[in-house]
Amino acid sequence: MKKRVLSAVVAGMMSVMLMACGSTPEVSEAPEAATEASEEPAEVAGAAKEEASYPEDVQAVIDRGVLRVGVKNAVIGFGYEDPLTGEYSGLEIELAKALADKLGVDIEFTAVTAATRTELLDSGDIDCVLATFTITDERKESWDFTTPYYTDYVSVLVEDSTGIKGLGDLVDATVGVSSGSTSAKSLVKAMIEAGVISGDGFDEESFDPATWTDGVKFQQYDDYPTISTALSAGEVDAFCVDKSILAIYKTEGRSYIDAEFAPQEYGIATTKGSGMSAVAEEIVSGGLSDGTIAKLITENGLD
Structure with a gap:
């Protein structure tokens, strides 16, 4: 009789233990699964939000995968194209590259002069101008300019x-x-x-x-x-x-x-009221604040 009672007690205890062990994964795994499920949509939503935050003209550049920039090709220190290698160098070239990097796109340089830079910008053949372009009140009526990055x-x-x-x-x-x-x-x-x-x-x-x-x-x-x-x-x-x-x-x-x-204060010129104007301003303001532009001026012998 004692053996039967003892067996019943042991069996009951084992049953309780098994129920407890079986229920533990359900309790501990549920929150983990909920966390993963909530994190993944949050990341996607964040990415979608960031992409949607770009104005239409900027998104068009991102979709194209190439930023087209009007630069000088014969002004050493600002925009100069090596006649042998075709490589561009200078303060304005580096600022243009920083702008392209921010958008995650490649860059295409178009050589411009004082007479052609605004024509190409107005026609949409280029997205912005970094070409020793002096900021004036008269010009600001037709195009947007960033904070000056150089004064001559x-x-x-x-x-x-x-x-x-x-x-x-x-x-x-x-x-x-x-x-x-x-x-x-x-x-x-x-x-x-x-x-x-x-x-x-x-x-x-x-x-x-x-x-x-x-x-x-x-x-x-x-x-x-x-x-x-x-x-x-x-x-x-x-x-x-x-x-x-x-x-x-x-x-x-x-x-x-x-x-x-x-x-003469030089700034990045963009189409009046365009989304690219704000992106260009971020590059210049940031570069002035963190000393990047000052360093580029020195490296290019412009100080």
Whole structure:
């Protein structure tokens, strides 16, 4: 009788233990499965949210897989294409690469001039411009610009043989400038402020270098190398543009005049009101804050 009671007790205890063991995985695994199920949709939802946060024009670049950027190809330190390798280098090239990296796309460079950069941007052939593009109030009416990433000054390069030393020596001279640039206007304004020309009839809004003849004349060219050649040939008496650009053409027997004027602030230009404008601003603001742009300026000999 005692054996039967003992057996019944042992059997009951084993049954309870088995029930407890069998129920443990159900209790412990359920929360784990729920956690995995909730985490996976959260990641997908987050990715979808991030993708959807891009404006339509930026998403189009991502879908294309290529960011198309207008750059200079003959301005050492900013945008320069090696004629042998085809490789681009310079401050603006590195900023363009950073923009492409942010979007996770490849990059395609298109060589532009002061005369063609806005045409290509307006036509949609390029997505943005990093081409020593000076920010002005007038230009901001047509295109968006980032915070400036570099500030330069306009100056004038001459052949030493001309004897031109300062702004006063440029009276009645012919000056070579790039088509579509603000250099001619800046020079006339500087000469007026220095009192070497009267400036009668000067109006910043309507100024046209092609028709200006009061005290100084201008000859416009499509690119900087052509202006430099014209200077050597005596077709023009001086070459006027941003000093960082002039530095490339300051060879033996040439000098800057004793004047720097009209601060030129460079920014990334994008289509007015586009989503790309905000992305470009993030790159520039971030690069200024963390010292990346300052480092690139030094590395490219622009300080």
